[in-house]
Amino acid sequence: MLYQRYIEIGRVCYIRLGDHAGKTCVVVDMVDQKHLLVDGPETGVPRCVLRLNQVAITDLKITIPRGCKTKKVRVELTKANIPAKFAKTSLAKKAAAKVAKANLGDFERFQVRVAKTLRNRKIRTTVRKMKKSS
Amino acid sequence: KQWYQRRVRGVLNYYTNYYYKSNLRMVAHKVRNSTLPGGVPKLSRSAVYRKRALYKRAKVQVAAVKVDVASTKTKQVQGEKNGGNRQVPLQKQPRFYPTVDSKKPLNNRKSPKPTKLRGSIVPGSVVILLAGVHRGKRVVVLKQLPSGLLLVSGPYKINGVPLRRVDQAYVIATSTVVDLPALPEIGDAIFKRKGKPTKNEKEMFIDNTTEEPKISAEKIALQKEVDALVVPAVKKVAMLQSYLKSKFTLSKGVYPHDLKF
Numbered sequence: 321m322l323y324q325r326y327i328e329i330g331r332v333c334y335i336r337l338g339d340h341a342g343k344t345c346v347v348v349d350m351v352d353q354k355h356l357l358v359d360g361p362e363t364g365v366p367r368c369v370l371r372l373n374q375v376a377i378t379d380l381k382i383t384i385p386r387g388c389k390t391k392k393v394r395v396e397l398t399k400a401n402i403p404a405k406f407a408k409t410s411l412a413k414k415a416a417a418k419v420a421k422a423n424l425g426d427f428e429r430f431q432v433r434v435a436k437t438l439r440n441r442k443i444r445t446t447v448r449k450m451k452k453s454s
Numbered sequence: 455k456q457w458y459q460r461r462v463r464g465v466l467n468y469y470t471n472y473y474y475k476s477n478l479r480m481v482a483h484k485v486r487n488s489t490l491p492g493g494v495p496k497l498s499r500s501a502v503y504r505k506r507a508l509y510k511r512a513k514v515q516v517a518a519v520k521v522d523v524a525s526t527k528t529k530q531v532q533g534e535k536n537g538g539n540r541q542v543p544l545q546k547q548p549r550f551y552p553t554v555d556s557k558k559p560l561n562n563r564k565s566p567k568p569t570k571l572r573g574s575i576v577p578g579s580v581v582i583l584l585a586g587v588h589r590g591k592r593v594v595v596l597k598q599l600p601s602g603l604l605l606v607s608g609p610y611k612i613n614g615v616p617l618r619r620v621d622q623a624y625v626i627a628t629s630t631v632v633d634l635p636a637l638p639e640i641g642d643a644i645f646k647r648k649g650k651p652t653k654n655e656k657e658m659f660i661d662n663t664t665e666e667p668k669i670s671a672e673k674i675a676l677q678k679e680v681d682a683l684v685v686p687a688v689k690k691v692a693m694l695q696s697y698l699k700s701k702f703t704l705s706k707g708v709y710p711h712d713l714k715f
Contacts, residue, residue, distance in 0.1 A: 426592075426628040426715045427580070430697045 325377045332380040332402055333358065334411055337373070340365045342415060344378070344406055346397065349387045357387070361394040362403055380405055569602030574627035578634040578687075580694075581606065582626040582702045582715070588615045590701040594632055594684060601642045609681045609688065612698045616669075617677055619645055626702075628715045632691065635683050644673060 325331070331347045333356075345360035351369055358375070359367040367390055382396045397403070406412050424432065459469040462485050472480045486505045488496045497505065526541045575581065577597045581604070583589055593615050596605045604622055608615035617640065688694050704710065 422712070423714055425630065426582070426626075426702070426713075427630040427694070427697055429713075430700060431693055434693065434696070 325379060327356070327372070327377060328381070329386050330382045330384045330396075332378045332382065332406065333375040334378055334415075335365065335370065335374060336376050338370065342419075344402075345370075345375075346382060346384070346393050348384070348393065359390055359393050361390050362397050376411070378406065378409060378411060380409075568600070569598070569622075571598050572622055572627060574629075575604065575622060575625070576631055578632040580628045580630040580632065580698070581620075582628065583615070583620060583624065584626060585624040586620075588613075588618075590703065591615055592628070592698050592700065592702060593620075594634075594688070594698070596634070596637055596640070596680070596684075599640075599642050603642075605640060607677070607680055607684060608698065609684045610677050611681050611685055612688065612695055617644075617673065617680060626715055630694070630697075632684070632687050632694070634687055637683060638676070638679055640676065640680075644676065 327333075327347060327350075329347055329349065333345055333347060335341055335343050335345060335358075340360070343360055343363040343365050345358040345363065345365040347356050348359045348367070349357035351357055354372050355369050356372060356375065357367070358365065358370045380400075380402055382393075382400045382402065384393055384396050456471075458472050460472055460482065462470050462482075470482045470485055472482050475481050486497070487502050490496050503509070524544065526543050528539050529542045531538060531540050575595055575598075577595060579595050580592055581595050583591050583593055583606075591608070591613050593606045593608055593613070596607055596617075599605050599619065601619075603619040604625065605617065606615065606620045607617050610616045619642075688698065
């Protein structure tokens, strides 16, 4: 199979672009080939229409009927424990890491730089040792 | 304005007296005036006077307190036949009057205020110098001097920046703060430049070969004293010494407006 994840009713999506960038939402209905009706009661995304390219699909999915109300979406999300599951995904972790990096102060950036240098130095010396011994 | 008076909304500069009702609630007296569109009171002061029947109220006369101010003083005069003393006015009339009455400029009541220190700069905060010989260096702020400038020290031992004055406009404040102990009193006086020696006719042809040292011994001693207090405070924080040693640089993909300091 070429694709593992599909856009379908109940698919949890991560919003990449737009006003609500960085939040997750659930696909509630398809408007046309390029637009989705989306709702994210737990993450503060209002029920709105998004373009397909604004959104990235995640592994997570809930069962909801097409066009169901926000209340139902919220209930199903909490039942499936989607917020906690999403936080474990690598996408969520990468997004959080990006935010953390942007919020680093000058001293913290210096510390990160030093840590990187030391780590890379260690890696290079071990690789060199391994090359020598082989 | 008295404690029993409240401002009335809708009428300019109007206060009503309040009175206590039987249930101890404060109730306003009726307002006799109102405002027309444009902020103009409807009734004039005399009209309101009439309406409120203030003529019926007892007028309280407060006697003007007269203060006797001495305008002359007695001065003793020498000489037998000069009458012994004379009355001299305290305020003398001017000897000259200008031919044309010129306009006096209005009183300037502006007074210089001490420079407001940025909220992000505190004694002990690490700061990046943006201009001067030491640009790019990270430095510790000791305090704000009375002149408004920041007193800054490398410390000299760590990055070669001595006790220096820096304007806060030429500085990026970082969020790092060093816990400084009590420092000796330092003012703007140490930084005052010594004037050039005035040319004296006698000394015109004499060479002044003895040059004064560029940094006074007093400054060097003060620097050592301050560093002895600041350097241990810096060493307490991990990696802070090497941080102060390093310089702030921009590289590819680094945009200052996106950075948080």
